[in-house]
Structure formats: C-alpha cells, structure tokens
Amino acid sequence: MAEPVLPIPPRFDADALYFVPLGGAGEIGMNLSLYGTKGRWLMVDLGITFGNESTPGVEVIVPDTSFIEERRDDLVGLVLTHAHEDHLGAVPYLWPFLECPVYATPFAAEFLRHKLREEGLNGDVELVEVAQGERFQVGPFDLELVPTPHSIPEASHLIVRTDHGVTFHTADWKHDPEPLVGNPVDEERLRRLGDEGVHAVVGDSTNIFNKDHTGSEGEVRRSLIELFGRYHGRIAVACFASNIARLESIAVAARANGREVALVGRSLWRMHDTARACGYLTEAPRFLTDEEGAYLPRDKVVYVCTGSQGEPRAALRRIAYDSHPHVTLGSGDVVIFSSRIIPGNERPVLDVQNRLASLGVSIVTSRDALVHVSGHPGAQDVRNLYTWLKPRIVMPVHGERLHLDEHAAEARALGIETVLSTLNGQVVRLDGSDPGVVGAVPVGRFAVDGERLIPLDSEVVRDRRRMAVGGAVVVSLAVDERGRLAAEPRLAARGLLDPKEDAEDLEDMIEVVRGAVASVRPADRGRDEVLEEAVRVAVRRAFRQSQSRRPVTDVHVLRV
Template sequence: MAEPAPPSPPRFEEDALYFVPLGGAGEIGMNLSLYGYRGRWLMVDLGITFGNDTTPGVEVIVPDPSFIEERRDDLLGLVITHAHEDHLGAVPYLWPFLECPVYATPFAAEFLRHKLREEGLNGDVELTEVRHGERFTLGPFDLELIATPHSIPEASHLVVRTEAGTVFHTADWKHDPEPLVGAPADEDRLRRLGDEGVLAVVGDSTNIFNKDHTGSEGEVRRSLVEVFAQQTGRIAVACFASNIARLESIALAAKACGRDVALVGRSLWRMHDTAKACGYLTEAPRFLTDEEGAYLPRDKVVYVCTGSQGEPRAALRRIAFDTHPHVTLGKGDVVIFSSRIIPGNERPVLEVQNRLASLGVSMITPREALVHVSGHPGAQDVRNLYGWIRPSVVLPVHGERMHLDEHAIEARALGIPTVLTAINGQVVRLDGAEAGVVGSVSVGRLAVDGERLIPLDSEVVRDRRRMALGGAVVVSAALDDKGRVVGDPRVAARGLLDPKEDAEDIEEILEIVRGTVAGLRPPERLRDEAVEEAIRVSVRRFFRQSQGRRPVTDVHVLRV
C-alpha cells in the first residue's frame, strides 16, 4: 500500500469540486471516496480490507473516517456502488460515527441489511433503494446509477452532476457481452453521457495490466460443463461467494453432468439468500446443504466452497486440513479454483493447495482451464470507455501505486487532456484550470478488535506483532525492604523457551536477574522502576545474544 500523504489541509473553495480518497487509492480494497462541493460532502462506498500475518489478531480493517466525521453535519449521504465487502463492508462498523442516509441498489441494500442485523443496527440506518437509471438529488449533487457488468449483481457506475461539471465514478466493472446475470454494458447510454459532457472519470485500475479485453462469464459457463464432464470423483469448486453468475453456472454445469450442488460456507448461503430475495438464481436447481451433499455418491456431487483465498476459517481450508464435519476429499477428487489469487494471499492459498495434494486431490486453476475470468476491465475495455465518454480529466483509483501509474499511462496515450494520480489522503480539485492535487488530509486504518476499533498503528497491534515475531517474556521478582532478592525469581518465556528442554537457559536468566539487582546502587534497588528497567534490559540482552530475538519483556517487582 502507498504511504498516506502528510496532512496539509487546503482551503476548500465554495464553487470548486473536490475528490478526497480515504481508502482505495494506492491500495486494492477498503474503498472510501468523498466528493466536496459548496461546503457539502458526498461519500461513495465504505469498505473493508482484511488482516494478514503482519496484523496478528486482526481480521478486519476499516478506513479511518476522522476527516469526514468532523464534517458529518455536512455529509449528505453514502452511495454504495455494489455489494462487495471492499465497498460496503465497513458500514456496520463506521456508520454510528457518521449517521448519514445510505443509498444502494436493491441487491446491495438487501445484502447490507443482513450485515446490519448481525451488528445490531437493523432499523437504525436510513437505507434507500435506488434503481439503475433513476436520478436523485442530494444537496448540490445530482446523482444517477448506471448498470455495469461485474462479478456481482447490480454493480453501478455513479454519475455525479454538479454545476462545476460531471464526474463519472466507476464501480468495479467490466465490458462483458455475455454477463449471464444482468445486461451487457449499455454503450449507447455511455455515448450519450459523453455527449452531455464529462469533466472527469474516477476509474477502476485493478486489471489494467491485462492489455486485452476481460473474458466473459458465458465462456466460463461453457467451459465448466466440459471440465465437469471429465471428472469421475467428487468435485469441489472454490469461488467468491458474491459471484452469483458463477454460482448459477456451476449449478447448471453440474445439472448437465448429472450432479447436484451443495453449498459449503456461511457466506455462500448469505449470498444465495440475498440473490433469491432479489429475484436471481431462478434458473438454478435447488442447492443442497453440505450435510445433504455428503450422502451423495462421489460422482453425483459438486461442492461449492468458500475459501478460495486460503482464509483461516473458510470451508476449503477446513476440508484441506480434514476438520470439516461433513465434507471430505481424497484420491480421485478434484478442486477447481474458480477465482484469482488476490495479491498478498499467495502463501495461504499455496498452503491449502499443498494440503489438498497430500490428500491425493487433484486441482484445476485458471492456468489449466477456463474456469475464471476477472470482474475488472482490461486496458482495452478502459480505452473503449474513454472513447465513448471522452472525459477531460482521468483520475485512477482501485489499485496499488503501480496500477494507478499504468492506468495513467493508458489515459495519456489516448490524449486525455489532464491525467492525475493521487493516493489516500490527497485532496484533488477536479474542475477549472487548477485541476490537480491541492493538499492533503489525515488518513489511517482502524482494526476491528472485538467490539472496538483501534488504530492499526496503535501500541496494542504493535505489541502483538512484536510478540508474534519475537516472543514474550515475563519476569517476576520479590525484593525485601533493602532491595535484596527474596527466593527465586519466576520467568515465563512464551514462544522462546521450553521449560523442560531449556532448563539451563532459564536458570541462567534467573542468575542474570539476581546479578542485575545486586549490581545496582542501593538507592536504585529501592526504586521499583529502576529495578524493572535494569532487569528488562539484561533479559532482552540475553535473548538478543542467544537467539537473535528482541522479545516483548515485562518485569514485575514485588516488595515483601
């Protein structure tokens, strides 16, 4: 992720149009975008990202909304472009700090209701459903959602019309001639928008390194039928739960091959229920539970599993480690990875794949067969879009810095008059001759830590990281009123020493503690803080010299 810009707040001019990303610019995920005009603010998306090995104990991370929280009286609303977690997943955590109306298509609204109920916010959030093509007004912003194919139903580009100009804020999107769920991109509608005049595009960069078009869901469906027909054992398909078109394709391909489909994973059932409530999956046969699927013959079942990214508690990992209560796989079975690996997830995915291989399970990935296509535009799709709507300004988002820069190169090659790049926290003026970065605001990340939010760079998370990498030591020593050690000190060295195997090292530490206290001047031995710091330094020195580690070290002095 790109480093956040140091804050240098601009003076927001009344009639200027501003774009301020607090998430999703310089990184993939955790999208939060703001538009400012005439003293009022519009928020677009409010998403999450996920923790990894560098954030022990933290699974969910959300953007720090402090900048807009300070201005929430001027925040007119939040518009959700689609129902992926990196675009709406933070709403249940951050809405209580914002308390603004939320606008979304019926599918995104239904999915968001599920999440709000889980967090005890059912009925608290003013949630308005908006259909594609409807225009609605929030203060100085005239808004319209335009349908686009993506890997989830009802993804929406957002048109933001103001007197300073019109901004085309893309969702995650693609130009798919055969999306299976929803209609193809409406080229005529986009050309008409271009005829109206588009000041700026704030656009998706995720797949910009693919210089061609993105493939079609229709092609994947036909390929899955062929792949399924070649299998004789159990089939498990790992895919993103939100890809309703893919879920329907798996079900129809299974039916064509005489198999039933069982869903394995809570998020799949949540998406299934959302899709059914919104009128999708009407062509698919009934899905079975994992327990029902376990009673079917090996050549009659297809399991659809969560966990394509190697997530710790997801279904596929539990199957791979043989801890799932109903689903087992073995020699002659196959797992199809109908998804791409999100950058940063390579190691957990490889771990799951190795475990599956050890069970005798074969695997098919997008390298071996057409079992996945991206939901994001390739460079040729981006070129086509810009040819249709002809913007004056292009500002890439939804990508790491290398994605933004590559997107900028493509836009400049098309002759776009102004191409800007900005990362989280930078304030961009979009209108007038002064278009460009004009300042920055504070940004950050918050960890969802149980029932609270804490800064990701807090001492709590830093201590966890240090303990995960360097271990933790606790030393307790009793001293009398003269500062002499009474009895034997106690040492616990979690992740560093085995009490049985490393008894000699533990005894050496005890001698170090005694010697450290004895070596202090009499006045120092009477000050708990001085004794604790001296012991801490000595014990850390021992581990640095013996193991090359710098453990988190706590010392407790008791007076007797």
Template sequence: MTHMDGGIAPLDGLHLLPLGGSEEIGMNLYLYGLDGKWLIVDLGITFGDESTPGIDVLMPDPSFIVERRKDLVGLVLTHAHEDHFGAIQYLWPRLKCPIYATPFTAALLRLKLAETDFAKKVKIIEVPLSGRQSIGPFDVEFVTVTHSVPEPNALVLRTPHGLVVHSGDWKLDPEPLVGEQTDERTLRRLGDEGVLALVCDSTNALEPGRSGSEGEVRRKLTEAIGGMRGRIAVTCFSTNVARIQTVAEAAHANGRQCALIGRSLWRVHEAAKQTGYLDLPEPFLTEAEAAHVPPDQIVMVCTGSQGEPRSALARIARDDHNHIVLEKGDTVIFSAREIPGNEKAIGRVQSNLARLEVEIITPDEAMVHVSGHPAREELTEFYQWLRPRISVPVHGTPKHLQAHARLADACQVPEIVIPHDGAIIRLEAGKAGIVDEIEVRRLALDGSKLIRLDNGVVKSRHRMNNEGVAVATLVLDRSGELLADPQISLIGLEDDGDEEDKKIALMDRIEDAVDNLSKAARKDDEAVREAARLAVRRTIRMAQGKKPMIDIQLVRID
C-alpha cells in the first residue's frame, strides 16, 4: 500500500527507506530507521535535462523525514560528490540536524555552505578516517574505500538487530594516487563479525572485469599530452582530485603550465589544500593568466564533463568565455564517463567543439579515464569478504539493480531485496523484504526557488515547448462590442509564409465567438475569455492538430 502522506504505522526493528538513489543514478537519500529513530545517509542532487525545461537541479523531497524531525538523529555523508551531498545547501533548513563527515567532505561542505545565509547554524561534526561515532541509537563506523574523490567511506551501522554495511560509492584500485586503498582488512573483519545486510553500489554491475586504476590513467595521459600540439583542455569531475593532480603532473612532465578553469574546481582545490590532498609541481594558473600563455605551453583543467550548459567547457565551446578560446589545432580530452541521461548535453558540447575544428578525445578512443565504481569482479570480491545475509542493491537503474541482484545470488546471498524509492524495507534475517511504501516526490530548483517537480509550472513549460503558445488581445467597450480587430501572437506555431493567414483565421473565429454571446455574457469578462479561448483552441487544433497554451488578454474601455 502506498501512503500518499507518509502516514505509515510505527516501525519496530531495523528498516531502510530510500527516498532517492534507487532505480536511478544520483539524488541519493537513504533513511535508516531503528526502533522509532531515523538516520539519514547522504543528501544528493541530480541535474535537469530536456524533460525538465528551465530546471537545472533536482533533489528528493524530504517531507517524510521533515515530518519526523524530532526523531531524526543526524545526517551522515559517505563522500563529497554532488549526487551524495549537493542538496544540503537547499534542504538543511528543513532538517536542522547535525552532519557527520570526514575532513575533506566537511571542508568542501563548509565552502559550499559559505554561499548560504545559514552556514553558521549548521553543526558539522568531523569524524576521523576509520573513525567511529555514536549517533542516537546507531553506532556508526567509517571504513576507508577508494573512489574518484578523496575520503570516500563505507558505513558500518551496528544495531541490536544486526550489522549493516552501506557501501557508498567505491571500487578496488591498487594505485589510487590520492588517499588510501580500500580497507580490505577491515571489510574481511566485518565479514567474520557477521554482516546482516549489505546496501551496495550497482553503477557498474553490468560491466565485466575490473574498473581500472588511476595510476594507469596518469601514465597514459602523460604520454598522450606529450604528443599533442596547441592548447589542451582536460575536462573531468571537479571533485576528482587524483585526476586533477594527474593533469598537473602530466603538464609539468611535458613542459607545460596548468590552469584551473571553472569555479567548482577552485573550490575543490581549496578543500584539497586544507586537508593535504594536493602536492602540485607548481601552482595552478587562473583563467585570466592562462589566456596569455602560448598555446603549446598550456594545459587547462575545465569543468563541464557532463555537458552542463553553464560550465566552463560549454561556454568555451560556444565561444562565449571571458578569457579562454579554443581553435583548430587544439585538443579537448574528456577524462570522465557519461552519466546516463547526460548523453545529449555532452553531444551538444562536442558538436560545438567540432565546429571550432578542435580535436576531441574520449575514453572510447584512449585510456584517459577509469570509473570510480566497481565492476563485476570487484563486486564479487566484496561479497566474498563481507558474506552478508541480505543484499540490497542501490545506486543504479532497474537494469543495474537486477544485474547486481543476479550477482549477489551467484555469491550465495540468502536474501535479496531489490528496492525502489519509497519502499520501506525490513532488514531482518529470514524476514527481509518490502513491508510498506510511501509516495515519493521530487523537488526542483527553479531559479532560486524550490518547487515540486509535479506542479503546474513544469507541466506548462512542457506544453509550451511541445505545443506552442497563442496569445489573443481583445479590446471591448462596456457593452461587449469589439472596438478593434483582436491582436494575435503565435509562438512555436508559425510556418514561413502562412503566419498572417493563421492570424486572420483566428481573428475571424474570435469575432464570431464574441458576436454569438448574449448581451449579458458579453459584459462578463470570464465568459468572453472562455469563448475566445475555445475559438482559438478549436481553430488551431483543426488546422495543425496542436493543443497550445492559450492566453486571452481582455481590455475594457468606457
């Protein structure tokens, strides 16, 4: 049964409720319920696309836990990626709970929150690497893993009902370059201790073999840059400090200077310096400084690997950047994988670069990227170490979750629960499963305001995009007589050469509709608007088969 208002019965025992991050990649928000108390793990965003016109950022609606805020004991962050902590700057005022994070994540969060008016109110509790923290009834241990950001953590939740491992994002990398390798020893110890449930990353559950190493990327990228002429731009995730360090090292090895182009890169640079994760051969140049370096002596790290329209690379590709230009003979290296859903946006940026006659290198052409998520061999090792009673695949589309479930079954996990957002999952040996569910919604950042994604604003934009807009202005006297021909504006409905004919037809239909009203109705503004609206709708539908947004403006003159 789906509860529209989150009005579920009180829960005893240990439960997991994903509000984001299941059956999708991004927007992670997981709630763990323990005998009436709740702990949030991660609070992330995803980015808008063509299906959300005018919307840049999406996030889960936290209403369920906001209604239970008195029972919320805290928010724990696994790592500093936008899809895991990017919603805090928008949603924390609704939650007002303490936040627990390791030093790098805490440093980057403080820098992000500095742009808000509530930064000083947020209680951020730093937990040391491999630290352990009591949070309400939860005993939480942080276990170091490897990912494409400093200080990723798996979380161990020790409860009276059993031990849960929440993997966060992770991989097995023998040469991560920045930070430590995944703590295999501790994970094996947890397996010996006995793991009730593993809630685990499914991003690469369809990929055979292993995910590859950052060390190999550094060697290949250094070699590739050595054979290039002209300016070189490398785009990657701004939080991938190992990759940023790699580009700096590769540039230096080839006698080039290195610059950071993009605001979020400088923010990560500051957090990495504060926590000791960058050891540069020489300081990065600013974008203004980079503009004056000869083309064959510069490498630029740019934001925009996912085609974000406001990113540095997108603006450069549109020839719309204040300082940086790219031209024939220059090269752009995409040192990041495409997140599902971003293909069109990335394609647009690459098309604009191609128009500039810039050479483009992607991971399909060269070894310039490795994933930060575990492929199937790594997942299998993880299961062999932890040997959980229950597997809950998360962080993936339904296809990824199903593949992960099959792998867990092959690893002889006794119980497997494939979740969806809103599913309330009992974590109990022999009785694991979905016991209830709530309706989940999405919030959207519309300019500076948070709105529900299912409200009329977004629906109206879809209709405007797909069906067009017709605006008619009518000027009448007090008795309802038209004093002038209706004025018509058509947006998204025009065809070259026939716009005037369409407008004349609409004017005639509107005049007929108003004339056919009774004298009393013509004095009623709403009756006139409705008659004109129906006339416009029927005329356009018959002529074009469209159902545009229609706006009737009415002016009365004495």
C-alpha cells in the first residue's frame, strides 16, 4: 500500500523540535538529516549514493536539498559523523547552495579537504575541526561527538541537546571489543547518558538482520595472518579504501609472512595520505606503489586493490581484464575479497570474479574464511545500546524499508514507548506528549552530470535509460518548400541495426519513412512539426513490430 501523502506543515512552531530526513531513511546511502528548533536548522551528514544499471551514465547521485536551501539563512551548520562517502560525499557538490559552517573530527575534515580541492572549493568552506568528546554550540543546539568503533577512524555518534531533551543520533557504528583503530565502545559513558535521560534515538539499521553481535576487526587480523601463509603466489586483497584498520591488518599480515604491500588505486592512496596526516597507520610500514610492487618476487608481494564492488574503472577490474599497466595475476595467485557486496552490486562483482578465475586466479570470500566483518551493529548490539540509553523514542534510519521495519520490531520488543519508522521527507515532531509525523517536505535525487546537477527523473536521464534498452534512431529529411522529399532520407539506428549486416532492414525503414512523409496531407507538409511527428510515430511503430523495441527517435527536417 502506498504511503499517505502528507501536507507540508504551513509553519514550523519555533517552540517545537523537528526531525526531517532528506536522505538515508528508506534507503542505504545518501544520508542527510535535519533538526529544527527555535526557527533554526541543523544538518547532520550530507552523503551520496551511486548510480547503477538503471541510471546509465550516472556515477554519483546526491539528495535534493531544495527544502533547506529555501531556509539556508536559518541553517546554522552541518555536522559530519564520519568520513564515508554516503555521509559526506555530497558536500563538494551541494555546499555552494547551502554556504554553512561544516563541523567534523580531524580525520573527516582532512579527508573532506582532499575532496574540496578536487572541486575547486579549497578555502571556501568554513571547516571547523571538533575533537571527539568536546561539547560545542551551534545555534540553539548543544552538541557532542561521542566516539564509536566503525570501519573508518573517528566515527562519532552525535548528541543533540535542546530545550526538549537529548536526541542521540548514531553514526554508522558497532560494538567492537578489539577495533584496532580507536577505542572500544565506552559503555559506562553511554549508561551515564541514559541515566541523564535520552528523549530519542535516530539509529543505524543496516545490519539489523544479523541477530547476533557484529564480529571484531581483531579477529580478521589474526585470520589474515594465517590465510596469507597458505599461498606462495601473488596475493591481492580487495577492500574498502576507507577501512584503515583493515589496511593496517593487511600490512601486519604481510609482514608476518615476509611480504611487502603495494597499494593499487587512487582512492586507497587518498585514504592512506589522510590517515598518515592524522596519526594513523602507525603499525604499518611504507606502502609501495603498484609499479614498485611489480618488481617483487611473486611470493613477496601483497597488492591492496580498489574495486571490491566490481566498479568499472577500479583497479581490480582492470587487473581482471588484463589491462592494468603494472599488475598482472595468473595461475597460482589469489584474490581475497575482504569486503561485503553492497546490495545491487552482485552482478559486477561476479563478473570480475569470473574474469579472474578465467586467468587461473583463486578467489577467497567471506564464505571461505574470516576475511571481513561488518562495520554496522547486529541486532544484539542494538539491543544493548537501547538498554543502556533507555530512550523514550526510537527512529530507525540508514536502511531500506525492510531494515527499518525489522529495527522497529526489535525496539518494540524492548518496550520502547514510541517507535517511528520514518521515511525520507517526513516531518517528525519530537516534542510534546504525542510525537509523530506531522507532514512532509519535497525530496528527490540529483545526478552529478559533469559540472551540473540534473534531476534523476529528468528527461535527460529518462532518455538515457530508454536508449540503453530500446536504442536510438535519428532520421534526417531534406524537403522542398512544398514538403516533398528533395533527397533520399537518412536513417541511423544505433543499437538496433548494423549498417553492414542489416542493410536490407535499413532500406525497409527508409521506405517506412517515405511512406510516412507521403501520408501527410499536402496542406500540412509545410509544417515541420507535422512531418517530424508522422515519421517518428511510423518509425517507432515499425521497430515495435519488428524488434519489440521502442527506440528514442529524433527526426530532423531541412528545407531546401
């Protein structure tokens, strides 16, 4: 059943407290949340998601921020919970429309500076570094970043204190007793916060279907040390570039087995440089470039590669297709996929794995060995957190609808007073005796298309999608002033007909065009739009009958 359409609140009560997700609620990725009180707004995270086969030509997608752009004079700041792309990746694209201060820990700030430089915004953004555990004031919001283990350094829950109590906005998080980078969860700190009184929790739902605890990075490190010892050829490890603990574990495991580590992929070097600048990777030796690694004996090298999700331009796909300038793999070598497959990426990952197998490369995934643990909480971790915090309200976010519903069920089973499965665009009023959804605001997605942003439901993207499925036809007509053909029509049918192999079919289509022109009444042939529509309809009908396709069809009329 469709969600009910709710009105935009005619006004926002200055004495109230509102929560409005514009991204990340009902989806995984593209996180963007707003808190409003006293006529001011606070933004938490501003992330991206990635295109797929349904969005041809689109790699990066950002949320529609028009609601808060209209109120940007009241936007007091943006707080980033951590440095993953789905939490800060949209800042370089959308900050010029917001122009607010950005608050982040040193690691997230350093990583963001790299991205801002790439977009020509270095020095434009007021970027304020905030230490974890430090309380700071942003407008009417009293804020604090609370450290949490995750798969990237300095992930932080955000405590939002207002006149209406404490709201606990989780980062991506886990309860890891041995995180390797950073400290384990401070249970006593969270219990004290619960004793202080937590009004609401906005919580991560990504891993809620795991009913146990999430595994530990320490366990993965020990497993990698043992696993590397089994192989005598080249070892390549595909992992997320942002997992600094995993990168350090690969280096430790390599050293324990007499190997050196080379980084293969631009994003790995960017994260490496950020981590070194912030005092991380202290247990890791100097990493080699991919070119340096190519000179090592096969049993002395470990490559760390980007492309664990089968990304088309990443290092691992180039290696799999034997097109990388420095790294080659073959019989006796192994690739370890030290990551999970993000839903929707199954096909490209399998394609890369098949290509590697065709080269004689062995494949190891989490089905074969302990080579990956999630950075998100299992259901038992969520239960523990709510037992410590004792919130009155729980709002699941950072998940698709099934994740949100499962998270909500877990919260209700604990006896949480109010559980709200909030979706993007819904306006939740958190104060008062009856918190709940009171309206909705516009939401949407924009594709990053070169130097511009275009709506994901625009004609441009729809045409690309239609062309990917149905092909594209261009017809050129030269007609005289009376609308009679002055030359042979020209027709190109990209993705539909081969000019050499299908010459006869192309000639049949030319006859369809001739017939369409002839069918137009002489009185109407002086109107280009009438000729164009007649030919377009006839050509589309012919392709629908012959190939069951509906190509994007353009007709150009030239008067001679």
